[in-house]
Amino acid sequence: MPKILSFLLCLSFTITSSVICTDEKDEVLKISTDAATPTGSDFTYICDPARYAKLKLDMKSFAFCDSKLPYNVRAKDLVDQMTLAEKIAQLGNHADGVARLGLPKYEWWSEALHGLSNVGPGTVFDNLVPHATSFPTVILTAASFNEKRWREIGQVVSTEARAMYNLGQSGLTYWSPTINVARDPRWGRITETPGEDPFVVGTYASNYVRGLQDVAGTEHYKDLNTRPLKVAACCKHFAAYDVDNWHGVDRYHFDARVTEQDMEESFLRPFEMCVKDGDVSSVMCSYNSVNGIPTCADPKLLRQTLRQEWNLHGYIVADCDSVEVMVTGHKFLNDSNEDAVAQTLKAGLDLDCGAYYPKYVGNAVNQGKVRESNIDEALQNLYIVLLRTGYFDGLPAYKALGKNDICTNRSIELATQVAREGITLLKNDGPTLPLNTATFKTLAVVGPHANSTVAMIGNYAFDPRNPGSPCRYTSPIDGFSTYGKVNYAAGCGDVKCKDASLIPPAVEAAKTADATIIVTGLDLSIEAEGLDRLDLLLPGKQTDLINQVAAAAKGPVILVLMTAGGVDISFVNTNPKIKAILWVGYPGAEGGRAIADVVFGQYNPAGRLPITWYQADYINKLPLTSMQFRPDDNQGYPGRTYKFFNGSTVFPFGFGLSYTKFNYTLNATVPSLPVKLQRFTHCHDLNYMANKTKPTCPAILVSDLQCGEYIELTVVVQNVGGKVGSEVVLVYSKPPDGITGTYLKQLIGFQRVYIAAGASQEVKFVFNGCKSLAIVDYAGNNILPFGGHTIIVGDGVASFPVQVTFH
Secondary structure, eight states, X not given: OOOOSOOOOOSOOOOOOOOOOTTSOOOOOOOOOOOOOXXXXXXXXXXXXXXXXXXXXXXXXXXXXXXXXXXXXXXHHHHHTSOHHHHHTTSBSEEOOBXXXXXXXXXXXXXXXXXXXXXXXXXXXXXXXXXXXXXXXXXXXXXXXXXXXXXXXXXXXXXXHHHHHHTTSOOSBOOOOBOOOOOSTTOTTGGGSOOSOHHHHHXXXXXHHHHHHOOTTOTTOSSGGGOOOSSBOOEEXXXXXXXXXXXXXXXXXXXXXXXXXXXXXXXXXXXXXXHHTTOOSEEEEOSSEETTXXXXXXXXXXXXXXXXXXXXXXXXXXXXXXXXXXXXXXXXXXXXXXXXXXXXXXXXXXBBSSSHHHHHHHHHHHTTSXXXXXXXXHHHHHHHHHXXXXXXXXXXXXXXXXXXXXSOHHHHHHHHHHHHHHOEEEEESTTXXXXXXXXXXXXXXXXXXXXXXXXXXXXXXXXXXXXXXXXXXXXXXXXHHTTSEEEEEOSSSSTTOOOGXXXXXXXXXXXXXXXXXXXXXXXXXXXXXXXXXXXXXXXXXXXXXXXXXXXXXXXXXXXXXXXXXXXXXXXXXXXXXXXXXXXXXXXXXXXXXXXXXXXXXXXXOOOOOSXXXXXGXXXXXXXXXXXXXXXXXXXXXXXXXXXXXXXXXXXXXXXXXXXXXXXXXXXXXXXXXXXXXXXXXXXXXXXXXXXXXXXXXXXXXXXXXXXXOEEEEEEEEEXXXXXXXXXXXXXXXXXXXXXXXXXXXXXXXXXXXXXXTTOXXXXXXXXXXXXXXXXXXXXXXXXXXXXXXXXEETTTTEEEEEEEEEO
């Protein structure tokens, strides 16, 4: 991308984030701090008088540069001054600009899933900016259950993004985050998601988006269409997208058959939270069809749901080449190219990541299939977002950002701390962990991920085929080398581990070491975009490696699992030689340091699994392409996620151990929830089991209620162990007994608290009765059931009833 909108850089800037880990040794990083001024353009924003003078254009003649006018008026003026051909040339991700209006080219596509990325042409890494901070992949970050941290990551990423924009290395629109629910453990893109629970996914989305977008002091604008944006984020992929390529069924042809109940309850909820709570400025529609209609051509999803019901303040973009996929993959209505672009424009799709809009919209207009006014509407949506980012007028708060604000010591430390907070302790016999350096001086660090670097950053980070990389890497063996003498053996050539010839050196290393750490798992060759899993097992001969090393080891064996999706490691759980298990996701560029810090007790783990880990035979019971969450007795399909699956698991959702112990005491102030009905509020029917008595008034539509009733809950958490640590308090609701087709329980709130040894802390929750106790019926209606609901804390350590009555 050409170097445009470059700033002369100030030499210093401090990111206002707090110190992350007080017990962490300070480290001075050898990172360049020269603030090179790039060559190229010397203007700071589009509507800079000096820039227009240099272009020999009269800026006063362009009303879109009059900052006194409302954004919608300015956007309309800009679009109205374009010819039809000029308008069409702006509808793809690579917008051509209009030289005669002083409008430069713009690349809309950049990625910032867990840090700036070299995936997407809008962000360019080269000698000027070779690196950016790479955080853990989202699935591990979600395991921290730390809302504050999720927002803080977004703030750091957007600071680096504005710095790169000032240097002419990027745009201001980032197509992140991914907020699809991890419905099935085989899905290849679980690493990108915050897990299987719609509430957690939506909460993560709104916090990360707020971190990316919010300009300090402008979070509560009355007119959200004019609210300034630090950068513009994008929640994707809308909707019911979670099949990539499974046994020959790919996303370019897949039609997701989804019930109204599942759509409302699970697939749409994170997006609704992202739009309403996060005020995201863009949503991306997905490749798949839903019930026969490609999502990018569905006016119910785009116009009715996103714009009218949820009031999206921004634009809608297609996943790359999705419009083309309608024609070549789905063959929707046997559309021509012109039919496809006309349908998507009229459905509400503003921007095409691809070339279909620029190539075929003109013909569609000439053929009378779409109006120029549809194009105008799309472009105005796009330019209002760019106006809000300061692309036209500048944002003074960020003009000083430059090279010094990328890869700062604080951002690298934050990335490390995020990994520490997400790491989840799954087993700790003895307890064996944490290790101490006085006893465990020699370490065998073995396994295909023992020297991992690139694998730790997952996808949508830094593709090694393109320029750019993280600030630095700290591999597991690098991390453990700070605690003891490391004897490294790979054990396998890669994670597929097809050859057993490398196992013996790993066995020999374990025979003499004080402790053995086996680092195994998956990587993007097993689970990735375009690649769904076929089983839930460790690949190849990794199981042989683990068993043989454990059998020979002199000291305790710790298994470290680097995966996104769950793995059936039941054989490890029952192996007495393997004393401890840590799940570390894909922990980011500093993952090795974070893992070692947890193993040696510099950090007490408090991560909780954001997905269910199923036993291996689970996937033999239902296909990935079956979209329903609830059990299907006719087909013999089990339920999906903790909300609907009640069978045996390897590890359940929300599971995680600590080096200390916490006790809970519960104080609830609302044992009943009387709901006042209005004159025109009527009862709603609800199906009950045959052996249960249905209430006279089974339920009320939430839309018919004022929803002013609240439940207050205080949980006193006491650290009764000997180590300081954090605890994640999870709160669930359970509907009245006897209702058919509803969930077993659902998460309604969570908090992460830090408590010193021997101390206690009050954790307060306030729940809206409608939001926390409502269910979705078979027809997709949100309803509040009459009767005895239950609030459950943690895995059932405490609970109390809430009686909902209508009067």
